[in-house]
Amino acid sequence: MMTARQVTRIRGQLQSFVEEFAEDLGRSERRHWCGKYLEGLLREGERKSIEPLAARVEGDEQALQQFVNQSPWDHRAVLHRLRQQMRASALAGGVLVLDDTSLAKQGRHSVGVARQYCGALGKIANCQSIVTWHWMDKAGLHWPLAAELYLPAEWTEDTLRMSRAGVPPAEQRFREKWRIALDLLEEMKPQLPAYQAIVFDAGYGVVQPLLAELEERAEPYVAQVPGNIAAWPDAAVAIHKPTRRGRPRQHALVEDPAMHPLTMVGWRDKLLQEPDRWAQVRLPRADGAGVRAVAVRVQASQRGSRWRQPGAARWLLIEQLSDQTFKYHLSNLPSDTPTAELVRLAHQRWAIEQGYQQLKEELGLDHFEGRSWRGLHHHLTLCFLAFCFLTKLRSSKKTTLAA
Structure with missing residues (x-):
């Protein structure tokens, strides 16, 4: 967060940054209040909801309310231009991080609020859940790319409730988080630099249709998965055996009847019997920490199939952490990918936790009431703008934030 003095020093740069979105924001008063709102997000202060924010920047609270909650500017167009601008700072060979973040809410009137798992609280609670994409590259540069609110079934089954919250007709349907993520990826992919992989945690890794869809699209990924996911040995071969009588078999059988799929935990126990195959790998962290x-x-285990025959070829990466816990990852990266590279890519997503912390604790991502669809997505977009402005400011050799 910045002091009033620091904000004064960079106010010209901030307004120039806002003017880059003039075509998407439209009228001059919107650009003015956008600059004020961003200034309020950047300024130090415990609460970043509109009333204290307006007082902090000596702005008109009603005008700021109208700009965020009612003004018709298109948040998707603003994010589209933001990705175009940030691409110039990106190094090819980064990763896309798929995740979701939760905004805890006390009431039930905010759009999309329901009792669901809330990562911020670590338990089932009333919250909004936002599907997000982030960029992360080898130089440590990262920023948010896109975000969309997830609507639980209890919302999409109540048309009146959605209409009252201003949910657009095109969005008034149930979509799983992973389908929202794929729609966002399709929308933003033409703007992205070349990336090495998509990485995500076990909340998405457990979704087998997501892995299958990424493979269908030839999208490289490194997915953390839970220990109960199964995989076949690489040598498993499925064949169609003719039947002597009756109907022909509809499913293939594994040629070697002694070969079976193992859960991730089963693979761990098997590989622990071969200690020479394990290696100590340094993590991409300044402290030089590593994992075994x-x-x-x-090969993938097709749980939906009667015979669970082998599926797509994948890497299984198992990590033993310093506290003797284990993490499991599946990846469709090429068969010659080194173990150290798989580890590096798997851990790229951890830096995003710092990004979430900054967005929430410093920029007030979770301070907004978020009752309407438009207001929530406007606020998310403005927080992303503030984050990217800070990123550009800190990377500039011409600017110092020293008091």
């Missing part, structure tokens, strides 16, 4: 890791080629 092993990577083996496996």
Whole structure:
């Protein structure tokens, strides 16, 4: 967060930054209040909801309310231009981080609020859940790319409730988080630099249709998965055996009847019997910490199939952390990918936690009431603008934020 003195020093740069979005924001008063709102998000202060924010920047509270909650500017167009601008700072070979963040809410009137898992609280609670994409590259540069509110079924089954919250007709349908994520990816992909992989945690890794869809689209990924996900040995071969009588078999069978799929935990126990296959790998962190890791080629286990025959070829990466816990990852990266590279990519998503912390604790991402669809997505977009402005400011050799 910045002091009043620091904000005064960079106010010209901030307004120039806002003017880059003039075509998307439209009228001059919108650009004025956008600058004021961003200034309020950047300024130090415990609460970043509109009333204290307006007092902090000596702005008109009603005008700021109208700009965020009712003004018709298109948040998707603003994010589209933001990605175009940030691309110039990105190094090719980064990763896309898929995640979601939760905004805890006390009442039930904010759009999309329901009792669901709230990562911010670590339990089931009333919250909004936002599907997000972030960029992360080898230089440590990262920023948010896109975000969209997830509407639970209890919302999409209540048309009147959605209409009262201003949910657009096109969005008044139930979509799982992973389908929202794929729609956002399709929308933003033409703007993105070349990336090495998509990375995500077990909340998405457990969704087998997501992995299958990414493979269908030839999207490289490194997915953390829970320990109960299964995989076949790489050597498993499925064949169609003819039947002597009756109907022909509809499903293939594994040629070797002694070969079975193992859960991730089963693979861990098996590989722990082969200590020479494990290696100590340094993590991409300044403190030089590392993990003990092993990577083996496996085949997907098709849980939806009667015979669970082998599926797509994947890497299975197992990490043993310093506290003796284990993490499991599946990846469709090429068969010659080194273990150290798989580990590096898997850990790229951890830097995003710092981004969430800054967005929430410093920029007030979760301070907004968020009753309407438009207001919530406007606020999300403005927080992303503030984050990216700070990123550009800190990377500039011409600017110092020293008091």
